[in-house]
Amino acid sequence: MTTEPTATASILSGEPLDVAILGAGISGIGAAHYLTVEHPGRRFAILESRDTIGGTWDLFKYPGIRSDSDLHTFGYEFKPWTDPQAIADAPRILDYLREAVADDDLESKIAFNRRVVSADWSDDEQLWTLTVQHYDTGESSEVKARWVFAGTGYYNYAEGFTPEFPGTDSFAGQIIHPQHWPEDLDYRGKKVVVIGSGATAVTLVPSMAGDAAHVTMLQRTPTYVIPLPRKDPIANTMKTVLGDKRGFALSRQKNIWQQKFFYSFCQSHPKLARKVIRSTNAALLPRDFDIDTHFNPPYDPWDQRLCVVPDGDLFRALKKGTASIATGRIKTFVENGIELEDGTVLEADIVVTATGLNLQMFGGLELHRNGEPIALRDTIAYRGAMLSGVPNWTLAIGYTNSSWTLKIGLLCEYLCRILTHMDEGGFTSVEAIPDPGMETRPLLDFGAGYVKRALDRLPKQGVAEPWTMTMAVAADVKQLRNGEVDDRFLNYRKATEKAPETVDA
Template identity: 75%
Template sequence: MPTDSILTDAPLDVLVLGAGISGIGAGHYLRTEHPSKSFAMLESRDAVGGTWDLFRYPGIRSDSDLNTFGYEFKPWQDPQSIADAPRILDYLREAIADDHLDDAIVFNRRAIAMNWSEADQLWNVTVRRNDSTDDDTFNVQARWVFAGTGYYNYDEGFTPEFPGSEKFAGQIIHPQHWPEDLDYKGKKVIVIGSGATAVTLVPSMQADAAHVTMLQRTPTYVIPLPREDAVSNALKKVLGADRGYALSRQKNIVQQKVVYNLCQRYPRPARAIIRATNKALLPRDFDIDTHFNPPYNPWDQRLCVVPDGDLFKAIKKGSASIETGRIATFTEKGIRLEDGRELEADIIVTATGLNLQLFGGMEVSLDGEAVDLSQTTAYRGMMLSGLPNFAMAIGYTNSSWTLKIGLLCEYFCRVLTYQDANGYTSVRAVEPEGLEKRPLLDFGAGYVKRALDRLPKQGTQSPWTMTMAVSSDVKQLRKGEIVDEFLDYRKAPVAAGV
């Protein structure tokens, strides 16, 4: 296992933050495109996998198909397309082994601050040892920092203040901190929420619980998809793993784009189709207009996927149910709604979302002057204006996260190649005057809205846009210019008298 010496013996060419799906992807591209460069990966926890290792709640799985959520360079060969977390973790560990990344990952190390030295053309990164009882920190120098930290706060999820929660006699659990020994067999469970976590938990818990109720304030669009993609599996069988995977990936990229565009362009027919699909899978007397009729259009927020319609099956079976209403207060026995109804529970799960946090909450400064990230603007969705030698990995919100990670890693490696060939030691994006801006993540989810004032911005035209389409990013990243009027390449300052 690597020690701190690989971080401190000499300045690194690249410091990768995070050993989740983004960081592992960056590691692959650095190994293959720049094998001579030194790099290390900081992982704040004691295991790889990021989200897929952190979350341990029942049934945790992808909500994107793995033919697109997987890496372009590594075929997904498991028959499950909507796959559970253990399978995804196995895949990520295989990717690490394939590229021999084990010797680059340092566990229990978290970057808490970084300061750019213009004179040295280096980032000085303050790293905390998370496995130390003291507030133990040390400095790491790196020419580049690649932030593969995602955008969630991995320390705590979002839980609203529920009146009377102290009165509840049972257990209150947040999915982000699921107790390994939680026993819900034969118990009444309420899952508060209507997003991806809630629609995963309800069908997963209903087999052992006495009954599971999904309590939602607002309905969500929920669509059934086959857990196994029969067409993709057939293509891999006939064409082989590599060619079959590549074709399946393109097929599903097109499918995702078509569905998203149709929902955006024709919201009323899209809503009608989703409603008809839901109705066919639910009991005849089910109040679909109360529980599956969101007040917004399809894909204004992310659609929830349920593999093989498992949520609908649980409702039809009677082992699960949905209640829609606002919480007035927790009671000793459960939850009382504003309309007077009381729902009894032994366990309440607050699947109420996550907190958004860029770069693990790391403080950023330039020559000792603090940077307000909310005043920066994203360039090609991977750099921030004014920050030298810094790349961030933020995937798609309306498609598979990983599709974008590969494209931005390609662009990142092309920039490194250009710097090496021309003797440049740094590059930064320079925002043009009068650039019209909009929110970085133009998405209606609650966790995004709560954090908009703290996030960088994006522009309204390329290359200052945070595109959410593979076809756009192929132009902007894979084929995008690495030399343009907005990129300021610099060479190390020459010392006086030299």
């Protein structure tokens, strides 16, 4: 999918945009749908830094890339997921997103190769000025917008996280990060070591095991891994019997409750949950498999995100012997592989560093107000949707313990309700203002390494509503779908009124 240069120019020229959407991934396309339906008269555009839609699902090219949650909840509420695969691969997800773009005639609203590198809010103009870098021409331009929806996710799409391993210069093979996967990589008949134990690693290992001579997953710390059917038989039956629309809606609710139940079960009964997960693992592994070493995380279930393997493919590869797991710390790379601290040498022709991603808010753009920089660490998230001291800006971060898109849909609904309230009151801006000295805590209460590495650069959240970053659908239905849009923490302003004093967090 491409956009002609003349179309791109027409989107971004003339009067200020009512809404500038950053990113044409699953969040940005969802926001565009809600604006199209709820505010058809509004002028909006999607600014996408790459030359195609899809975000994560087009960027990553490594073998087997797929969702790690079901598409009945990861898909949009407004667009039924009709494919029989529930845990779906990237090409199917991309087809779904392309259909969503076509359904709402969004092609002409997307400006490709346009990356917003800075954004400056003017209290006098009541507008955002976006500085846009043109990746196709090398030029830059300015775009004015009344509101910004930051659908950029929270990963650094330019580079992933790779620790500094000693001895890499001595290794005779290839070292690859999944974020920069060579499309022409031939790993047939080669020995592969995948460093990591997260979602990317458990996807790569069984996907490569069929063609490689052998694949070893090298983990420093085990992760909880659970099998789920790639095809959801109950959901597919519902869609067959009730039709796509109604069957999808019921399947979505079923899976939301399943996710909620399992997460709550893990949080309230961690010892029992641990026993259930490990018993499931043991049933799928060879009898002599060292489960106490390789599937024995030192933390409780859902202190970090669980890994899903469709149809137990990782366990099948381990049982078949085409893959194995090594648990230990790396001492050094050697010419023919990796030496662990216990002296074990894992032979490898290719090493894949599935060691995680770097967290980056808003695609790394510089945020300003009246020319003065805004430090994100000094802001506080309001309803998980806005940031204190940042007018007319939607923070689009999905769930870490459930399907990302479940929250994005609710955030889009909330944005549309805010815009309606502003229309009715004749307001030009709205800003969330916390009480002075309000107690705060980290934005993401999550033990993942990529979160811990970035905590000092992230906004914060409060300890009570509406300043909490909730990770539960029911709580966000209350806050975002049904919550007030004019409570005492929101300061609405008309163009003729003076801006409020900002409050230090």
